[in-house]
Amino acid sequence: MKRNLYVGSTLLALIVGFGAAARILQQTAEAQGKGAVMAPRFEVDPMWPKPLPNGWYQGQTIGVGIDAQDHVWIIHRSDSLDASESAADEGTGTCCRRTPPILEFDQAGNLLRHWGGSDGPGYQWPASNHGLQIDAKGNVWIGGNGAGNDGHLLKFTQDGKFIMQVGIKRAGLGPDSLSNDRFYLVAKVSLDNKNNEAYVADGYGNRRVVVIDMDSGKFKRFWGAYGNKPDDAAGAALGRYAPGQGAQQQFRGPTHCAEPSNDGLIYVCDRTNDRLQVFTPQGKFVKEIFVMPDSLGDGSTWDVAFSKDAAQKYMYLADGRNQKVHIYDRQSLTELTSFGEGGHYPGQFYSMHSIATDSKGNLYTTETYQGRRVQKFVYKGLAPVTKKDQGTVWPTTGSR
Amino acid sequence: MKRTRALGSRGMFLAVLLAMAAGVAGRGLLAQGRGGAGPALRVNPLWPQPLPNHWVFGSVTGVAVDAQNHIWVTHRGADSLEGNEKGMMATPTTSSVCCVAAPFVLEFDAAGKIVSSFGGPGQGYQWPQSPGSLTVDAKGNVWVTAAGLEPPSAPGAARGRANTANVDPDAPAPAARGRGAAPGGGDAPARGAAPAPAGRGRGAAAPAATTDAHVLKFAKDGRFLLQIGTPGKMDGPDSQTTLNRPAAVAVDSAANEVYVADSGNHRIVVFDSETGAYKRHWGGSGDRPTAAGGGAYDPHAAPSRQFRDVTCVDIAKDGMVYVCDRSSDRIQVFQKNGTFVKEGILAKDTTGVTVTGQFGVVSSHGSVWDLAFSSDAQQRYLYVADGHNKVVRIVQRDTLAQVGSFGDGGRQPGRFLAVGSIATDSRGNVYTGEQHHGKRVQKWMPAAAPAGGTR
Numbered sequence: 099m100k101r102n103l104y105v106g107s108t109l110l111a112l113i114v115g116f117g118a119a120a121r122i123l124q125q126t127a128e129a130q131g132k133g134a135v136m137a138p139r140f141e142v143d144p145m146w147p148k149p150l151p152n153g154w155y156q157g158q159t160i161g162v163g164i165d166a167q168d169h170v171w172i173i174h175r176s177d178s179l180d181a182s183e184s185a186a187d188e189g190t191g192t193c194c195r196r197t198p199p200i201l202e203f204d205q206a207g208n209l210l211r212h213w214g215g216s217d218g219p220g221y222q223w224p225a226s227n228h229g230l231q232i233d234a235k236g237n238v239w240i241g242g243n244g245a246g247n248d249g250h251l252l253k254f255t256q257d258g259k260f261i262m263q264v265g266i267k268r269a270g271l272g273p274d275s276l277s278n279d280r281f282y283l284v285a286k287v288s289l290d291n292k293n294n295e296a297y298v299a300d301g302y303g304n305r306r307v308v309v310i311d312m313d314s315g316k317f318k319r320f321w322g323a324y325g326n327k328p329d330d331a332a333g334a335a336l337g338r339y340a341p342g343q344g345a346q347q348q349f350r351g352p353t354h355c356a357e358p359s360n361d362g363l364i365y366v367c368d369r370t371n372d373r374l375q376v377f378t379p380q381g382k383f384v385k386e387i388f389v390m391p392d393s394l395g396d397g398s399t400w401d402v403a404f405s406k407d408a409a410q411k412y413m414y415l416a417d418g419r420n421q422k423v424h425i426y427d428r429q430s431l432t433e434l435t436s437f438g439e440g441g442h443y444p445g446q447f448y449s450m451h452s453i454a455t456d457s458k459g460n461l462y463t464t465e466t467y468q469g470r471r472v473q474k475f476v477y478k479g480l481a482p483v484t485k486k487d488q489g490t491v492w493p494t495t496g497s498r
Numbered sequence: 499m500k501r502t503r504a505l506g507s508r509g510m511f512l513a514v515l516l517a518m519a520a521g522v523a524g525r526g527l528l529a530q531g532r533g534g535a536g537p538a539l540r541v542n543p544l545w546p547q548p549l550p551n552h553w554v555f556g557s558v559t560g561v562a563v564d565a566q567n568h569i570w571v572t573h574r575g576a577d578s579l580e581g582n583e584k585g586m587m588a589t590p591t592t593s594s595v596c597c598v599a600a601p602f603v604l605e606f607d608a609a610g611k612i613v614s615s616f617g618g619p620g621q622g623y624q625w626p627q628s629p630g631s632l633t634v635d636a637k638g639n640v641w642v643t644a645a646g647l648e649p650p651s652a653p654g655a656a657r658g659r660a661n662t663a664n665v666d667p668d669a670p671a672p673a674a675r676g677r678g679a680a681p682g683g684g685d686a687p688a689r690g691a692a693p694a695p696a697g698r699g700r701g702a703a704a705p706a707a708t709t710d711a712h713v714l715k716f717a718k719d720g721r722f723l724l725q726i727g728t729p730g731k732m733d734g735p736d737s738q739t740t741l742n743r744p745a746a747v748a749v750d751s752a753a754n755e756v757y758v759a760d761s762g763n764h765r766i767v768v769f770d771s772e773t774g775a776y777k778r779h780w781g782g783s784g785d786r787p788t789a790a791g792g793g794a795y796d797p798h799a800a801p802s803r804q805f806r807d808v809t810c811v812d813i814a815k816d817g818m819v820y821v822c823d824r825s826s827d828r829i830q831v832f833q834k835n836g837t838f839v840k841e842g843i844l845a846k847d848t849t850g851v852t853v854t855g856q857f858g859v860v861s862s863h864g865s866v867w868d869l870a871f872s873s874d875a876q877q878r879y880l881y882v883a884d885g886h887n888k889v890v891r892i893v894q895r896d897t898l899a900q901v902g903s904f905g906d907g908g909r910q911p912g913r914f915l916a917v918g919s920i921a922t923d924s925r926g927n928v929y930t931g932e933q934h935h936g937k938r939v940q941k942w943m944p945a946a947a948p949a950g951g952t953r
Contacts, residue, residue, distance in 0.1 A: 147910075155908055180855065395592040
């Protein structure tokens, strides 16, 4: 009886699975037959992750990284809650409480480990923690952009055990884009595990990419826009961005990401210049694109992640000004399509800040300011591009 | 045996199919609240449908359901949006695709599709500086109150503190920064920010004096019908012609009477709903209202007889009138003539805070912000929106005792920030609106409802 049921449901799963696969194959074949452009398709999972325990309330969420178990790690600003959000801590109500800044979720959206937020022996917690990535050994790397303070980055085990601090935190700190021993307002630390090098997006104060040794933290090299020597004075003189200003020879900043690809290219977000510059690992300029260059304010190039195929055929760019994930063909840097829309509902964004992919190709996004969420977008395979702007990508199956 | 087995696996087949069909909505169960007795509800995370035209909600202040089970929503619009939420409204625009404030009043069908919209200034009336609640009467007319901007310091403020951690580079530099926001510690680059968008007005750090003192009545197509009260004119709690930041209305269509929760005057005042002629009024506990009202709330003091901020009025089918006395953490019940019947206190230790944010001062005080009656014929339960504790309390109507709740704090579906308005339809669905940075309307369905039963 039991076995029959088992066989029955397995058969069902096979039939359903085969039907779906056949449909996708057919669509794919038709689309390719017509020469349609194909791109990864996503649908938001509106109920991921599960609610936080302990009356915890998530703050501005400004980093996401995925570990080898496909666990999703985020970093958020615990102390960004206003007094009505942290009413339980304030003693004015029962909801809610500040939450440790580093949170680990499993694929089902359960909260696992959580830690961070204060100094420990040998290290200084950033005044404003910012950005999170996990290296191949599972270690957690974070930066900090607390102005006047944060000139460092930190490396921990997944249990929150301190491993390394590079740079210093000191009151009164300012920019020094030529320093060989400290940063200023690091946005994100990305990892080239193969070459044991960390790429530091440095950052909100400095105007450069810095490459350090992942074990010793020793500075190896750094560069600015177009591979130029960074120049803080020239950068500061850029003033406000206006469309059509032409090639700016310094990063306007924040230098918000510096992401190495498998084939040895470094993708650098120059956020308020609305541009993404591509370099060799040695800092030689390769090419650049502008992303919705009519974007003012925060700028359009916040973070990038790559598709999970070995060739990393697609690049996902988080645009927290226009609330879009732009999907590019990575080699040509041609935009294929985009999704997302402003708002607080599932699949919408309020200042989308960070983006990451897991091993199955699913996307995770975080939102800062008043967004205060992490969202999961389920990878649905390649699909013909029918719209350049897909808007809010809700599940197409199931109930509304 | 064989047959049973066949049925069994067919049953399994159906179960699997049903589970698949349930899909997303089924998992809404996760968002169910803290449990207890009373109706069990689950959120529908995919309601309403995404707004067209890059529209976004501002702070949602009112939600109502009409006789067709259509859902009506009002919100504060651009005034309550931060610079990066209204980039298309700035000069120059800071984004070509995000976003624009939706019209002030929106009508949705049960499936969450926009049916109509209106709102804003027009001939013969003054649109509120900040709309409050919204009510649709039995004749289908739409009532909107002019509830006013939050006063810089609300009554009963336990503590107030500036918190501008959500620094937005589009915004003018704030005067003070909250903890956790070291200068420049937001995502704002130290330089290179765009000019502050034009039109950031009344909601900014130094709000203009509140002139909201009126109630507006529209036909459902937005045609103006009646204004009660005069903007800028506030003659105190005994006035028969003026109001003071009215928060909500209830309409007794059979009697042609409109009950106004006249928050700034700490009273309920009743007018003829066709002519606006004064009928009667009363204060907390049925007393004559005073200008001072209940004063600052102290959970350890005896309950004040006077109202503090009156934020709702609703009339049950049995003729009882329910009033939210928000920062007093209580519901008071009256007869239609103002005779006091009883009161119920909920989460009495709840005080509150006044937060100075991007778009001005927001007040979060008390546990009783709005209420709605359950859909059963007896209206056995009240759903009480508790904005400060970020939960909806299910209260037994006859005893005024809490029997359950749903929701909790947060920004994911099924969570709340400043849930301040609530309404029920005839099918057991509940709709909630969130103020401040919540900026959502959410739909809650009976947990037992079949998957896909949202239409």
